[in-house]
Amino acid sequence: MKFFKKKQEEPAKEKRSLRQQAAMAVSALKGQPASKAVFQNGAMASVLTALVLVAVILVNLMVGMLPSKYTQWDMSQNGIYSIGDTTKDLLAGLEQDVIFYYLAQSGYESQSVVTFLDRYTQESKHLRWEQKDPAVYPTFAQQYGAENASEGNIIVVSGDRSKVIDSNDLYTYDYSNYYTTGSYDVLFDGEQQLTSAVYYVTTQDLPKVYTLTGHGEQQLTGDQESALNMQNIEVEDLALVSSEGIPEDAAAVLIAGPTVDYTTEDVQILRDYLSSGGKLILMSDSAASTPNLNALMADYGLTTLDGLVVEGNSSYHARGYNYYLLPQIQSHEATSGLSNLYVMLPYAQAIQTSELENVTVDSLLITSSSAYNKAAGYDMATTDKEEGDQEGPFDLAVAATKTENEDEGIESQVIWVSSVALLDQNVNASVGGGNDQFLLGCVSWLSGQDSSILIAAKSLSSDVLSVSAADAAFWGNLTTIVLPVICLIAGAAITIKRRRQ
Structure with missing residues (x-):
């Protein structure tokens, strides 16, 4: 009969974490006690944690010292x-x-x-x-x-x-x-x-612009004067009939659609002013006859065709109104503020230019080549193109510079816009303020301003997301019931699968 010696039970091994086991293994290789290795490992972890906390605090302090434009984003709509x-x-x-x-x-x-x-x-x-x-x-x-x-x-x-x-x-x-x-x-x-x-x-030195009165001229609206004031251009009315001339502090003179022609004496006052280096912007009224004023513009090689311009390309006129022109904007300092904007000129006339030795003319606004001139003007029977209608393209606004005295470097400048409807606020609103911006650019260029400072105001309102009661109930149930239940089922399935392996 064999007796089997009962195997002596080994004492239960103390459970250790993976980190402790690794430390003990390293210490065994180095011949160090395990407890010492564990202590060193814990101390190292504490030092690293402290260093990370210090680094986070320093980074936050450094970021806090930066200007808010680098650390805060404008999230407004x-x-x-x-x-x-x-x-x-x-x-x-x-x-x-x-x-x-x-x-x-x-x-x-x-x-x-x-x-x-x-x-x-x-x-x-x-x-x-x-x-x-x-x-x-x-x-x-x-x-x-x-x-x-x-x-x-x-x-x-x-x-x-x-x-x-x-x-x-x-x-x-x-x-x-x-x-x-x-x-x-x-x-x-x-x-x-x-x-x-x-x-x-x-x-x-702030420039002053005089708007002439006494000939049925249109006056600038409050918004237009405010826009010029915001550009730091002072605006003042001036009646030539009671004035001895254009004041010396005039940076420019503005004439807005006179319905009565200027007298020869008035025109001579303007001619004297321009010959000394003056600046003039004229917005003419196609319904008015102003031969004396036109003679002044002829000094710069500028005349108008009788009649009204009609645009044959639908891309360059208002929908349904082919005489409400949306001209092509040419590159010029006066038009530099018109990026992504349109200018609308209803009832405009074609401006023709003649070459003069001491005058340079730049186009500001021109029609497409599909435009044509209706010589009958307001009496036209149809706006459709007919035989005999002069074809475009036509200038609708031009800037001219004339050398008055080459030795002294004196130059005069004029801008002619062939439609005073540029000032109409309903027309301006239909092109998002483009007409007022063009006016501001023209006056700024003539008065010697470096740039236009007309900055659009920004809406404080934001789009509101409207959700019906049914939609609110659907999304509420989906996020509070359906999705959590799906997550619980998925978690249970994964757990059961792992236990069976």
Whole structure:
């Protein structure tokens, strides 16, 4: 009978983590105690964790020191806080410091204005802004001649020049859809206001444009005068009948569609002004007869064809109205601000040019080659092309420069736009403000301004996502019931499969 010796039970091995087992193996190879290796491994992990935390803190501190334009993105639908290229170009050329003083009580400031001022002043080292609480500094605005400045206003200061931006001017209202939808749009105009103010306080000599009156001329609208003022161009009316001549401070003279011809004396005043280096913009009325004024333009080799221009290419006229022309915009300093915009000229005449030795003429607006001239004008029986109609293309707006005195370098400049309907605000609205932008570009070029500062306001509204009750219930059940149940079933199936393996 054999006796089998009972195998002595081995003590249960202590369960160890993979990291501990690896440490023990390494320590065995090095001849070190396992406990010491585990300790060293844990210490190393702690040091690495501390280093990572320090690195994260340092990175956050460094990022926090960067300007917000690099660390914060404008997520508003219409880019309210984004700075446009026109403003960036102006600010890049700043050579003097400009300070914005925002008059607002602490805790009651507009967050949108504060955010925009932060973004704006980061575009140049010469810009900064401060908030002044009227309750703490009740007489602060008086030192800048702004006794009537109220809370929310912004005082822009550079040297001894200053300008006050009214808080109400930071917002404009678009009523273009009011009669169809019953609603209007609120627009943020902060960039336009600040950029214009910076231009104003950093420019010593501001041009003045005189609009002539007394011959049935059309007057500029409030919006058009505001646009010129925002370009820092002063506008003033002038009646030749009561004036001895064009004032010496005139940067340019504007004539808008006179219905009565100028007298020979009036024309001589204009001719004397131009011969000394003057600037003139004429918007003529195709329904008016102005032979004396036309004679002045003939000094520059410019005349008009009798009748009205009709466009034969549907791409260059308003839908259904082939005499509401959408001319091709030519490259010129006066048209540089018309990128992605149209100009519309209803009831326009064709301008013809003759070569003169001391005059250069540039086309600004031209028709397509499919355009034709209806000599009967307003008495035309049809707008369709007929035999005998002169074919285009035609100039509708031109800029002419005449050398008055070559030795002294004196030049005069004129712009002729063959339709005063350029000023019609309904026409302007139909092309998204293109007509006003063209007017601003023409006046700016004549008055010697470097660039147009007409920046579109940005809508504060955003598109609303409307969801019906049925759709809301469907998506709610899908995200709160269906998808979680699918995840649970998928998880259970994976777990059961793994256990069976």
